[in-house]
Each structure stands twice: as structure tokens, then as C-alpha cells.
Amino acid sequence: MRKLTGKGQSLDTPRFPLTRLHDEKVSPVTTAVMPTYGRADLAFERGEGPYLFATNGRRYLDFCGGIAVDVLGHAHPHLVEALRAQAGKLWHVSNLYRIPEQERLAERLAATSFADTMFFCNSGAEAVEGGLKLCRKYHSANGHPERWRVITCTGSFHGRTLATIAAAGNEKHLAGFGPKYDGFDMVPFGNLNILRTSITPETAAILVEPIQGEGGVHPADMDYMRGLRKVADEFGLLLFFDEVQCGIGRTGKLWAHQWAGIAPDVMAIAKGLGGGFPVGCFMATAEAAKGMTPGTHGSTFGGNPLAMSVANAVLDVLLADGFLDHVGRVGKYLRSRLDDLAKRHPAVFKEARGVGLMQGLVCVPECGKVVSRLYEEGMLTVVAGDNVVRLLPPLIIEESHVDEAIACLDRAAAALTPAG
Numbered sequence: 001m002r003k004l005t006g007k008g009q010s011l012d013t014p015r016f017p018l019t020r021l022h023d024e025k026v027s028p029v030t031t032a033v034m035p036t037y038g039r040a041d042l043a044f045e046r047g048e049g050p051y052l053f054a055t056n057g058r059r060y061l062d063f064c065g066g067i068a069v070d071v072l073g074h075a076h077p078h079l080v081e082a083l084r085a086q087a088g089k090l091w092h093v094s095n096l097y098r099i100p101e102q103e104r105l106a107e108r109l110a111a112t113s114f115a116d117t118m119f120f121c122n123s124g125a126e127a128v129e130g131g132l133k134l135c136r137k138y139h140s141a142n143g144h145p146e147r148w149r150v151i152t153c154t155g156s157f158h159g160r161t162l163a164t165i166a167a168a169g170n171e172k173h174l175a176g177f178g179p180k181y182d183g184f185d186m187v188p189f190g191n192l193n194i195l196r197t198s199i200t201p202e203t204a205a206i207l208v209e210p211i212q213g214e215g216g217v218h219p220a221d222m223d224y225m226r227g228l229r230k231v232a233d234e235f236g237l238l239l240f241f242d243e244v245q246c247g248i249g250r251t252g253k254l255w256a257h258q259w260a261g262i263a264p265d266v267m268a269i270a271k272g273l274g275g276g277f278p279v280g281c282f283m284a285t286a287e288a289a290k291g292m293t294p295g296t297h298g299s300t301f302g303g304n305p306l307a308m309s310v311a312n313a314v315l316d317v318l319l320a321d322g323f324l325d326h327v328g329r330v331g332k333y334l335r336s337r338l339d340d341l342a343k344r345h346p347a348v349f350k351e352a353r354g355v356g357l358m359q360g361l362v363c364v365p366e367c368g369k370v371v372s373r374l375y376e377e378g379m380l381t382v383v384a385g386d387n388v389v390r391l392l393p394p395l396i397i398e399e400s401h402v403d404e405a406i407a408c409l410d411r412a413a414a415a416l417t418p419a420g
């Protein structure tokens with residue numbers, strides 16, 4: 001086997017286990033990378049549109065999309081050109097100065113959303129955490145510093161910082177990291193009555209994913225979304241949507257909450273925003289952001305010229321005439337094909353659910369087995385909670401790529417169907 005590590009260690013000397021998702025019989029391999037991920041024994045050297053080319057010589061259809069990040073697929077010419085052009089001019093200067101590319105991106109996001117003002121950072125967790133700070137600061141600026149608690153939902157995911165693991169309340173993510181960071185009150189996702197009764201004089205905001213991603217691709221229903229807006233208004237709370245995964249065009253609208261015809265006061269975005277370049281952002285109405293005055297928040301890297309140029313290039317494509325309609329159309333096609341697939345293979349798939357190009361297949365066998373089997377068929381997907389296989393393809397895919405994916409899924413399902 002080829003050596004990837006220095007110090008004379010070969011890949012098959014066990015040190016930390018590397019899970020071989022697609023072949024559990026093979027022994028674990030060595031790596032100096034901290035073993036916090038269950039990685040498949042696959043590495044890629046090149047990408048082109050919705051395809052990835054692995055070091056094993058195989059081509060894979062990428063319906064994982066870097067977990068909803070690679071919205072324009074791999075090596076999109078417009079993004080490559082934007083990165084190249086900016087890389088030769090200026091990478092980083094710090095937020096001590098005006099950054100024209102940052103101002104331009106902020107203006108464009110403002111023009112295409114409910115928000116008036118943006119703070120740029122580098123990841124989803126940072127965006128959520130910044131948004132939480134904004135919510136607290138808003139009430140403090142209004143003379144109510146005692147309003148600092150945030151209502152969050154079961155099954156949610158908001159990142160892996162101390163505050164965001166507390167917000168989501170997933171015991172697996174919290175275990176061993178000391179006392180859970182205070183300030184969050186959890187209610188069942190989708191239940192407005194319990195949410196109402198959980199509001200106290202200390203409540204500042206409600207934080208919800210319009211479509212839960214990591215939790216298992218659970219879209220909130222439209223009445224629930226509108227109910228959240230009403231409750232927030234009634235009690236003077238800020239409504240904070242985490243669209244880190246479901247935003248940036250994934251559902252066929254730029255923002256997932258737009259399907260419900262309502263708007264939040266605060267929103268966190270990241271994943272798709274840089275099309276593979278790390279960029280996050282929390283955005284708010286001018287009113288909600290009124291506490292965020294000079295000195296209240298900062299980030300060294302956030303919003304640097306390189307990141308902003310790439311994110312602007314992503315928006316060039318997303319906002320082009322007809323692009324979101326394309327996502328909506330291909331998303332509908334994918335969903336109808338997934339519904340048929342589930343009907344053909346009831347021993348493997350219970351149902352499909354999701355919106356646009358954010359779809360989940362609820363599995364009968366353990367979902368990791370399905371993902372592993374799909375590697376053999378040349379297709380990449382990703383697991384989610386509730387035994388779901390998630391499909392998060394680049395938004396540039398065509399119906400023909402959907403057909404190809406369905407063929408892979410059909411073969412994997414046939415292989416996984418118990419005999420007799």
C-alpha cells in the first residue's frame with residue numbers, strides 16, 4: 001500500500017482507527033489526523049461538475065456535495081476564474097479597513113433577503129454563535145439584559161462550538177465536554193403549543209432550522225413556520241433561522257423560509273455561500289442588529305477579499321436568470337424518482353422526504369450500510385439522523401445526473417434486499 005504519512009509509518013500500521021465504511025473487514029489504517037471523524041477510505045484528487053475522481057482510479061457521482069457546500073459542483077469555471085483573479089491581487093487585509101468585495105456581497109445579500117446588515121465569518125457554527133450574540137445584544141440594547149435565553153428545537157444541529165452544541169442539545173455531541181453551556185431551552189420541533197408555554201421573561205429568541213439537515217432532513221411545515229413568526233411577534237422575541245444547510249438556493253428558492261412567505265429577524269448561512277471556500281455570515285434586520293455597534297464583535301479572517309470574491313462569484317451564478325428555477329425543476333424530478341425508488345424497494349427505503357435538492361431517504365437497514373454500498377456503485381451520499389441517507393447534490397445537476405443517481409440507488413437497493 002502507498003505511504004501517505006512521514007516518519008516511516010505505512011498506512012496499515014494501526015495507530016488511530018480509520019473506519020472503512022465500504023469494507024468493514026479491512027483493518028484500520030494509520031494517520032496523524034485526530035480521529036474525530038468516521039472517514040471512508042477514499043481520497044479524491046480532482047473534481048469536475050458533479051463528479052469526483054478518486055486516487056483509486058474511479059469516478060464518483062457526488063450527491064454529498066461536500067455536505068451541501070459544493071453548490072456549483074467542482075472546478076466551476078466562473079469560481080476558478082474569480083479565485084485566480086483575486087489570488088493575484090489581494091488575499092487578506094483585516095477588517096481594520098473597508099473591503100469593497102465585502103460591501104458588495106453584503107449589498108447583494110441585503111437586496112435578495114429580509115436582512116439589512118451582514119457580518120461575515122468562516123463557518124456555520126460561527127455564524128450561529130454570532131447570531132446568538134446579536135439576539136442577546138438586541139434585548140440588552142432595549143434595556144432588557146435579562147432576556148438572554150434562546151428557545152431551540154429537538155433534533156436540531158447548529159455546529160460544534162460549546163454554545164452551538166448546547167443549543168442543539170445532542171447528548172452525543174455534549175458528552176464529556178463539561179457542564180452544558182447555559183441559555184437554551186429545548187422544545188419539540190414542530191410543536192407551537194409547547195413552544196408558547198416555554199417562553200419566560202428571560203426569553204430573547206427562537207432558533208430554528210427551516211429544514212433540519214443533520215437531524216434527518218425534516219422540513220418544518222408551513223403553518224409551523226408562520227406560527228413561529230406570530231409567536232415571536234406576540235412576545236417580542238427575535239426569530240432566528242439557521243439556514244446554514246437549507247439556504248443558498250438548495251430548495252429552489254434562495255432562502256428556504258421564503259416558501260412559507262414569512263421572514264426571520266436573524267439568519268445564519270454558510271455551507272454553500274462560498275461554493276467550497278469557507279465563508280459564513282449572520283444577517284439581520286437593522287432593528288434586530290441595533291446592538292451590534294463598533295467593538296461588539298469581530299473576526300480576523302471573516303470577510304477577507306479572497307473569500308468575498310469567491311462568494312460574490314457564487315452569487316453571480318445563483319442569481320442568474322432561471323438558475324433557481326432550474327434547481328426547483330431538477331429537485332422536483334429527483335423527488336419523484338426517489339418516491340418511485342422507495343416504492344420499488346420497500347425492504348430498503350421507507351420513504352423520501354425533503355425539498356428541492358435537499359432530499360433524504362429513510363432507510364430500513366442501517367443507513368451507513370446504504371452509504372457504503374453506494375460507494376461500490378460509484379455514488380457519494382451522506383448519512384443523517386433518524387437512519388436517513390441524505391442527498392445534497394451540486395445545484396448544477398441535470399435530469400441526466402438524477403437518472404444516473406437513481407440507477408446507482410437501484411443497484412445498491414437490490415444488493416441490500418434480503419434474499420427470499
Ligand SMILES: *Cc1c(COP(=O)(O)O)cnc(C)c1O
Binds near residue numbers: 126159209
Ligand atoms: C453544518 C451546519 C452548521 C455548522 O456549520 P460548520 O461550518 O460545520 O460550523 C450549523 N447549522 C446547520 C444547520 C448546519 O447544517
